[in-house]
Every structure is written in C-alpha cells, then in structure tokens.
Amino acid sequence: MVNPLLNAVNRMLMHEDFGKLLLRLAVGGLMLFHGLHKLFAGIDGISAMLIAKGIPGFIAYGVLAGEVVAPVLIILGILTRTSALIVAATMVVAWLMVAMGKTWMLDKTGAWAIESLVYFFVGALAIAFIGAGRFSVAGNSAWR
Structure with a gap:
C-alpha cells in the first residue's frame, strides 16, 4: 500500500531539469546579492584587506568575477560548470581572508559562523557536477 503511493510521489516529482534550475537560481541569485553590494558600494574594503595581507589591492576586482x-x-545556464567552480573558489578565498578563524564557532543564534560560505561552496560544487540542465539560455550546446 505504501509502495504505490511512494512511486506516485516519486513520479510526480521527477523533474531533474527543474531541480537544477531551482538550484542555479538559489545559488546564483543569492550570491548575486553579495556581488551587487560590492559593485555598488565599492570594493575598497576588500582591497584594504588584501593590501594588509601583502597582496596587491587590484586583485579585489576578482570578487566581481566571482560574485x-x-x-x-x-542563473542563465551559460558556462555553468566553469562559473560554479569560480563561485566555489571565491568562497574558499573568502573563508581564507575573513572567516578561517570562525570555522569552529557558532554565531549568536547558534548557527555555524561560516554557514553561508559553506552553503555557497557546496551549492556551487553541486552545480559544477550536475550542470545546467535543460533550462538554459545556452540551449543544447557546449556553452551550457
């Protein structure tokens, strides 16, 4: 009795390409908010952090590529796997620059202090492994 119900639910929800689109919208869309903030407010803070660590400040422009x-x-499904790896690499750099000391800490509400970094890192890796899916501006090309 339970198996037919489970099979029906599984058939109803078997839309892998739609799931890939939702994941792309979540990871890409939420990361874009972080990037737009830096695009409009400037990257001076990031540049200053880099300079303080002995790294040239112009490298801060890389955050605009990654965010x-x-x-x-x-989001568009263009160069999806490569773009996802860039986001994942950006999260590693963000962790190394500002959050490494928080790795084993909780924030004031009890959440993992680097939770959002890990979410974006793992989400980006998932996208890199599964690709864009059918719903992509790039269509059925290698650019997907």
Whole structure:
C-alpha cells in the first residue's frame, strides 16, 4: 500500500531539469546579492584587506568575477560548470581572508559562523557536477 503511493510521489516529482534550475537560481541569485553590494558600494574594503595581507589591492576586482559575473552566468545556464567552480573558489578565498578563524564557532543564534560560505561552496560544487540542465539560455550546446 505504501509502495504505490511512494512511486506516485516519486513520479510526480521527477523533474531533474527543474531541480537544477531551482538550484542555479538559489545559488546564483543569492550570491548575486553579495556581488551587487560590492559593485555598488565599492570594493575598497576588500582591497584594504588584501593590501594588509601583502597582496596587491587590484586583485579585489576578482570578487566581481566571482560574485557578479559567475552568478549571472549560473542563473542563465551559460558556462555553468566553469562559473560554479569560480563561485566555489571565491568562497574558499573568502573563508581564507575573513572567516578561517570562525570555522569552529557558532554565531549568536547558534548557527555555524561560516554557514553561508559553506552553503555557497557546496551549492556551487553541486552545480559544477550536475550542470545546467535543460533550462538554459545556452540551449543544447557546449556553452551550457
């Protein structure tokens, strides 16, 4: 009695391409908010952090690639796997720059202090492994 119900639910929800689109919209869309903030407010803070660590400040422009360009491409389904790897790499750099000391900490509400970094990192890796799916501006090409 339970098996037919489970099979019916599984058939009803078997839309892998739609699931891929939802994941792309969530990871790309939410990351884009972080990037737009930096695009409009400037990257001076990030540049200052880099300079303080002995790294040239112009490298801060890379955050725009990882938090604006790559998320837009992920949302559109263009160069999706490459863009997802760029977002994942951006999260590793963010962790190394500002959150490494928080790795084993909880925030004031009890959440993992680096929860959002990990979410974006793992979500981006998932997209890199599964690809864009059928719902992509790039259609059925290698650009997907």
